[in-house]
Amino acid sequence: MSFIKERKFIYLGGALVFLVTFWWFFGSESGEEKNLFASPKRGPFTVEVSTTGELRAKNSTSIRGPEGMREFRIFSVPVQRLVPEGTMVEKGDFVAELDRSEITSSLQDAQLELQEAESEYESSQLDSTLTLSKARDNLINLEYALEEAEIAVEQSKYESPAVQRQVEIDYERAKRKLKQARKNYKTEVRQAEVQLKEIEADLKQEEREVQRIRDIMKDFTIYAPEKGMVIYKRSRRDGSKVTEGSSISAWDPVVAKLPDFSVMNSVTYVNEVDIQKVRKGQKVDIGLDAMPDKKLTGTVTSVANIGEQRPNADSKVFEVIIEVNESDTTLRPAMTTSNTIRINSVDSTLYVPLETIHTRDSTNFVFKREGLAPVMQQVVLGLMNENSAIIHEGISSTDQLYLSTPADTTNIKKEYLSQEVLKKYKQQKDEAESGDNSAKKRTTRPVKGSN
Incomplete structure (x- = not known):
């Protein structure tokens, strides 16, 4: 009989714990949306720009059509015949035939x-x-x-x-x-x-x-000037390649190129937001879509000064040329590459998800949890990547941060950083930007045709 009473008390105690837990998670919100939290993390932090590129030979020999056509008021010539792209030719082999009409x-x-x-x-x-x-x-x-x-x-x-x-x-x-x-x-x-x-x-x-x-x-019958693989010229305007039926311009009668495979470039395009981060000399991790297991490295060798509108692009993009460090016989022009440009890195720092950061009147802040109430905390931001941002001042690794704005911020407590702290980081930021601008001027070439 005593055993049955003990079991009854156990069941009643379990039910009471369940009710309290249920009320804590659901009833205590009083119908309000449940808040999600994230804690700052400490560790290595990297800033990268990821793009898709295409392999091209750094050096190549042009296969050209007839020169001087403009003297006879001929400004473009249709292509009648072409050997298949990728054909290995010897010096003097047939490559293309142009319309002679x-x-x-x-x-x-x-x-x-x-x-x-x-x-x-x-x-x-x-x-x-x-x-x-x-x-x-x-x-x-x-x-x-x-x-x-x-x-x-x-x-x-x-x-x-x-x-x-x-x-x-x-x-x-x-x-x-x-x-x-x-x-x-x-x-x-x-x-x-x-x-x-x-x-x-x-x-x-x-x-x-x-x-x-x-x-x-x-010269309307075009032959290879030397040995190599035929790669047809690609239009900068729409990216299309020379094919049978397309026309060759009298101003630039290049039909195809014979690439030198010893040094390859990955030509990619970076959007106008990320291009501010890209500089000559930055290291790049390169992957090949055709060979996922092959990993290559490269270096940014050229950053365009002027943007262009590419097909299927919503905004202006800037051409970036990355030289591949490794020489590999399997690399071929037009192979698709995945490029990860390493912009910056910090060995150990405190960083948080971007969702926790808010801005009002040029002031950056987070909502952190103190007990059961949120506090609006001013922070000093550092480097940012696609997912996270470094926090220099304002929080610690033990804080819990709201991933979204709390439902009620009417009388929320606000904590601001001291002017000395803000002044120190502003000075550091100004010095860093000044150094970046100086480096950019040193590495930027004059635009052709500009004064």
Whole structure:
């Protein structure tokens, strides 16, 4: 009987404990939302920027189409044939064929102009021959006239003085005509020579034009300048690659590249928020999507000064080039990489989740728990990463912090840091920012085209 009473007391005690526990967790909130808490952690803290990139060879040889197309008013040329991308070629192997229709039209126009120049040259030769022939006949006739005048002078010795004078005047006139005709003949010969030289120069120019077009037409069949793997050029505007049917610009007639696989770059794009953290010389951990087990390292070698709008991107991004430290025969252009840029790290520090941090009127604070009531505590923030932030002053590792704003903050207690503490950390921040700006100026190259 006593055993049954003992069991009854045990059951009643357990029920009482259950009711108290139930009331503590549910009834004590009086219908209010249950608060979640987090405690600060102490340990190593890293700041990283994670991006996705694409492998490209640092150095490569360009496979170029014909140069000088703009001289013939050709500004783009469609591609007719290409070898498959990734083809291993030897020096002199076929790579691509460009459409010759427009350059063929230019050749036909140039050939017609050449024919006209040839006709003009032949006609000028005939005209010169005919003109000079007439001039020579005229000289012969004038020589005969002079000879006749000379005979008349000899025969006039027995004539009256008036007749003799008239004959002498006719002789002098014939003599002057012959002299003038001989002088004019030399001028006509010189004029004919100059005219023929001008027409011949035009003819030679038309011949050179036709030959230049023929030489450029040969370049419409493109061959590899050396041994390597063919990787087609990618457009910076939309990222598309050269394919059959696309066009090659006369300003930049590069069709493909032969990459040097000994040194590879990972080309990535960083958003305008994170780009402020990225600097040349920072270390990078690189992973390959195609080979998850392979881990590489790299160094940031270039940070763009000007942002660009990339396809499928909501905001401006900045190009960042990362040089891969390791040389690996398995690395190929266009492989996708995962890049983790190591911005900063602290061996041991106190940090909290970002959800616990709030800002009002440029003041950073957290809500920490004191007993059953929240306290609004001012804090000094340090480095931040995607999930957490370092707290320099304001809390300890034993505090419990609200992960969200408490339901009622009407008469909440507020605790502020001293001005001496705030001034100290502000000075440290100003010195750090000054150093960063100086480093940025040293590593920033002038923008091309800027003054």
